[in-house]
Amino acid sequence: MNIQINRLTAAVLLLLGITGFVFANGDAENAQFPSKNITYIVPFNPGGQSDITAQYQKEMLEAALGVNVVIKNISGAGGAVGWSTLASSAPDGYTISGNNIPHIIAQPLVKDNPGYQTEQLEPLYLFQTTPIGLTVLKDSRWSNLDEFISYAKAHPGEITIGGSGTYTGHHIAYLMLQQLTGAEFTYIPSTGAAPSVANFLGGHTDALFANSNDLVTHNNEINVLGMGTEERFTLLPDAPTFIEQGIDMTAGIDRGVCVPQGTPSDVIAVLEDAFRKVCTDPEFMAKMEDMGMVVQNLGAAEYKAYIVKTAAKYEEILKQLGVI
Amino acid sequence: MIIDALQLLFTPWNMLFITLGVGAGILVGALPGLTATMAIALLVPFTFSMNAVHSLVLLGGIYSGAIYGGSFSAILINTPGTPSAIATTFDGYAMARKGESYAAIITATIASVIGGLIGVFFLIFLAPPLSRAALKFGPPEFFWLTVFGLTIIATLASKSILKGLIGGAFGLLLSVIGIAPIEGSVRYSFGSISMQNGIALIPAMIGLFCIPEVIGMIAKKDTHYNVIPYKREKKLIRRIFFRLMKKPFLLIRSAVIGTVVGIIPGAGGNIAGMVAYNEAVRVSKFPKRFGTGIIDGVAASEASNNAEVSGSLIPMLTLGIPGAPPAAVLLGALLLQGLRPGPYLFTSHGEITYSFLFSLILANILILPLGLISGKAMSKLITGIPVTILAPFVFLLSVIGSFAINNNMADVYIMLIFGIIGFIGRKAGFSAGPIVLGLILGSICEQGLVQSILMGRAKGSAIGVFFQRPISIVMIILTVVSAFWPLIVKIKNNWRHKVEKG
Numbered sequence: 098m099n100i101q102i103n104r105l106t107a108a109v110l111l112l113l114g115i116t117g118f119v120f121a122n123g124d125a126e127n128a129q130f131p132s133k134n135i136t137y138i139v140p141f142n143p144g145g146q147s148d149i150t151a152q153y154q155k156e157m158l159e160a161a162l163g164v165n166v167v168i169k170n171i172s173g174a175g176g177a178v179g180w181s182t183l184a185s186s187a188p189d190g191y192t193i194s195g196n197n198i199p200h201i202i203a204q205p206l207v208k209d210n211p212g213y214q215t216e217q218l219e220p221l222y223l224f225q226t227t228p229i230g231l232t233v234l235k236d237s238r239w240s241n242l243d244e245f246i247s248y249a250k251a252h253p254g255e256i257t258i259g260g261s262g263t264y265t266g267h268h269i270a271y272l273m274l275q276q277l278t279g280a281e282f283t284y285i286p287s288t289g290a291a292p293s294v295a296n297f298l299g300g301h302t303d304a305l306f307a308n309s310n311d312l313v314t315h316n317n318e319i320n321v322l323g324m325g326t327e328e329r330f331t332l333l334p335d336a337p338t339f340i341e342q343g344i345d346m347t348a349g350i351d352r353g354v355c356v357p358q359g360t361p362s363d364v365i366a367v368l369e370d371a372f373r374k375v376c377t378d379p380e381f382m383a384k385m386e387d388m389g390m391v392v393q394n395l396g397a398a399e400y401k402a403y404i405v406k407t408a409a410k411y412e413e414i415l416k417q418l419g420v421i
Numbered sequence: 422m423i424i425d426a427l428q429l430l431f432t433p434w435n436m437l438f439i440t441l442g443v444g445a446g447i448l449v450g451a452l453p454g455l456t457a458t459m460a461i462a463l464l465v466p467f468t469f470s471m472n473a474v475h476s477l478v479l480l481g482g483i484y485s486g487a488i489y490g491g492s493f494s495a496i497l498i499n500t501p502g503t504p505s506a507i508a509t510t511f512d513g514y515a516m517a518r519k520g521e522s523y524a525a526i527i528t529a530t531i532a533s534v535i536g537g538l539i540g541v542f543f544l545i546f547l548a549p550p551l552s553r554a555a556l557k558f559g560p561p562e563f564f565w566l567t568v569f570g571l572t573i574i575a576t577l578a579s580k581s582i583l584k585g586l587i588g589g590a591f592g593l594l595l596s597v598i599g600i601a602p603i604e605g606s607v608r609y610s611f612g613s614i615s616m617q618n619g620i621a622l623i624p625a626m627i628g629l630f631c632i633p634e635v636i637g638m639i640a641k642k643d644t645h646y647n648v649i650p651y652k653r654e655k656k657l658i659r660r661i662f663f664r665l666m667k668k669p670f671l672l673i674r675s676a677v678i679g680t681v682v683g684i685i686p687g688a689g690g691n692i693a694g695m696v697a698y699n700e701a702v703r704v705s706k707f708p709k710r711f712g713t714g715i716i717d718g719v720a721a722s723e724a725s726n727n728a729e730v731s732g733s734l735i736p737m738l739t740l741g742i743p744g745a746p747p748a749a750v751l752l753g754a755l756l757l758q759g760l761r762p763g764p765y766l767f768t769s770h771g772e773i774t775y776s777f778l779f780s781l782i783l784a785n786i787l788i789l790p791l792g793l794i795s796g797k798a799m800s801k802l803i804t805g806i807p808v809t810i811l812a813p814f815v816f817l818l819s820v821i822g823s824f825a826i827n828n829n830m831a832d833v834y835i836m837l838i839f840g841i842i843g844f845i846g847r848k849a850g851f852s853a854g855p856i857v858l859g860l861i862l863g864s865i866c867e868q869g870l871v872q873s874i875l876m877g878r879a880k881g882s883a884i885g886v887f888f889q890r891p892i893s894i895v896m897i898i899l900t901v902v903s904a905f906w907p908l909i910v911k912i913k914n915n916w917r918h919k920v921e922k923g
Contacts, residue, residue: 142462143458143459143462143463143465143750144458144461144462144465144749144750144751144752144753144754145753146753148462148753149465149753149756149757152465152466152469153469153757155466168466169828170462170827170828171827171828171829172827173614173615173617173618173827173829174599174600174614174617174618175600177614177617178614178615178617178618178827178829181614207605208607209607210607210610210612210614210617212614254878254879255879255880256879257875257876257879257880262605263603263604263605264605283875283876283878283879284875285560285872285875285876286602286603286604286605286872287602287868287872288602288864288868291686291741291742291743291749292686292687292742294740294741294742295555295556295558295686295736295740295742296559296560296872298556298740298742299556299557299558299559300556300559301559301560301876302876310756311741313761314740314741314761314762314763315740315741315763317764384757387756387757387759388756388757389756
């Protein structure tokens with residue numbers, strides 16, 4: 098009997114002990130970020146480059162952070178619906194969002210009702226760039242950028258250049274090219290990169306601003322006049338950059354992640370570390386390069402400085418154009 | 422290489438993945454609001470760790486299955502399960518109301534399989550030349566294509582052409598809400614961020630088709646949906662099969678239309694189904710019987726939209742330009758596997774590519790048994806369960822489907838508003854078809870129009886660009902013929918009458 102009671106007491110004590118341990122542990126975890134699921138907003142449709150990158154990061158992020166990462170596609174208005182959702186979320190690090198440049202800079206500048214301001218999206222990490230290049234078809238009458246520009250100067254507005262959307266990476270590249278060269282073209286926007294590529298390949302536009310992955314896909318029927326990269330793009334070694342031809346411009350779509358403004362700096366540090374771990378993983382980097390992207394690794398502070406610098410540049414262009 | 426591809430394809434795992442894909446696709450497609458695009462997008466992350474062949478056969482199976490599955494809800498509850506099945510509602514639901522729901526599903530199944538196989542044939546043998554030809558389709562051609570598309574209203578609104586035109590105009594008006602496709606100015610958003618997106622097709626479609634049906638179910642006070650319950654008939658499958666085999670041109674014509682529309686980037690299965698339906702009506706000796714529940718209508722739409730699946734893959738695989746939204750998601754999966762579209766996809770990655778193409782043949786054949794089994798169960802179920810359960814369930818699906826598109830409540834409200842519009846409209850004799858058609862064609866039309874004007878202006882003539890291109894001229898002729906067809910038929914009949922009398 099006694100032994101039985103003792104055994105019971107022991108069992109109860111043990112159980113209490115375990116519970117206590119678990120609770121104590123739980124408390125410790127609560128104090129430490131993260132202790133619950135993190136929502137990762139992708140402000141574009143499933144299947145796009147932003148979505149696929151996020152889906153690919155998901156598992157590795159979960160391993161790095163020790164919690165589940167739930168990807169939520171909130172698309173619309175060129176990403177603005179997703180970013181305005183993030184801007185109004187609690188700044189606790191449990192809601193993060195993919196963010197793209199130039200989108201998050203250009204939209205608040207040119208739109209009456211963007212739903213968010215650039216500063217409301219606190220930069221976390223920049224992981225990739227899709228460079229943009231200017232191209233013509235191989236059988237085009239222009240064989241290099243010089244001929245192209247001189248023709249445009251002699252025939253203002255006659256050359257049509259296709260691209261995706263208005264005040265997007267492609268459109269801003271077009272505006273910069275006009276501003277830096279003094280030549281005049283006609284921009285033909287499409288609702289997405291794919292239709293603009295189709296228009297171009299069919300000969301309906303003379304030239305095209307296109308993402309690096311599309312340029313690589315159609316490499317054997319096009320002649321890239323200028324790439325918007327600092328150095329030559331590794332997958333297209335024969336394509337000259339704008340810079341080496343004396344036009345000081347780069348063009349591309351940068352993708353990174355952000356949190357709502359006001360998120361504590363220690364939380365940002367945890368997330369930044371996790372992203373650095375994921376995005377410097379050789380397998381991840383190889384996949385991104387396969388998809389035609391340039392891998393970048395900018396931490397929170399560098400990313401913020403980059404946004405400030407780029408925003409100043411865009412603001413100047415748009416002001417000179419009288420858009421803002 | 423072909424033999425290698427076949428060896429690569431015929432493994433137990435691949436067979437399992439194709440079956441799973443088609444089965445899951447049918448299920449997702451049958452649920453209103455859950456589209457093929459969504460089904461593929463949801464599965465792409467799961468294919469990251471798979472090998473390329475497994476991943477592609479699974480996704481291809483889902484694509485084929487989902488486009489077919491959309492016919493179930495179109496037939497049973499008058500709500501297209503995917504936008505591709507809009508034209509299936511016209512005769513499919515009319516058949517269901519006569520108690521022939523299973524017959525309609527059999528028709529849809531057989532037509533989908535045959536149409537799908539014809540589409541795969543074009544994909545395997547003619548992909549490169551067809552995608553080259555599709556590139557000739559530029560902004561002016563898109564503009565004329567949509568004008569041609571609008572003439573379909575005359576067919577869709579069989580009761581009153583005037584009300585059809587009003588509905589179509591309403592749809593076109595709705596399509597300008599949101600950010601302009603060109604220039605990016607915001608229209609009719611009333612300060613709301615969600616409205617900047619414009620009216621999305623899926624919530625509007627679910628609202629217009631599904632909600633009036635749910636209200637109708639409750640208002641009728643019957644305990645069960647559809648007065649005539651599912652009835653058992655012997656040798657029904659064989660009978661319908663032979664009836665369809667007597668109309669080879671209907672199936673082939675619809676499948677060719679589906680393939681062609683699929684190849685043209687930006688025009689998807691919804692347009693394919695409606696154009697094929699329209700042509701079936703026009704060619705028929707009994708155009709008046711369309712819409713009253715005849716198998717020809719169901720077969721035209723379904724043969725066309727399953728052929729469109731392969732059609733949309735043609736420019737995707739050869740040029741990296743997806744022919745329809747689900748193909749766009751598939752393109753992402755392809756790139757992630759390190760497969761870059763283009764000519765050398767068929768040469769250096771030939772085994773993988775061809776085993777994917779051959780898997781589509783199997784997927785289409787698998788639709789037959791899987792579709793017939795699940796279709797029978799579904800048509801029994803819909804007429805078997807009481808309205809008190811069915812109506813709330815369908816309503817729940819409508820809400821989930823609308824929400825799931827962007828994870829946004831605004832789409833649910835849009836769905837509900839369109840539900841009310843649809844209900845009032847139906848009472849007043851306006852059908853949902855022309856409104857949805859206007860909404861689909863509006864943005865394509867606007868983009869084609871503005872791009873053409875910009876193109877024309879750069880080269881000196883903003884108007885000339887619409888009338889100087891060969892394909893445009895063909896489209897204009899088709900439009901005129903289509904618009905005046907009823908008149909042409911009348912004149913022809915009068916003339917024949919006179920000849921017979923004389």
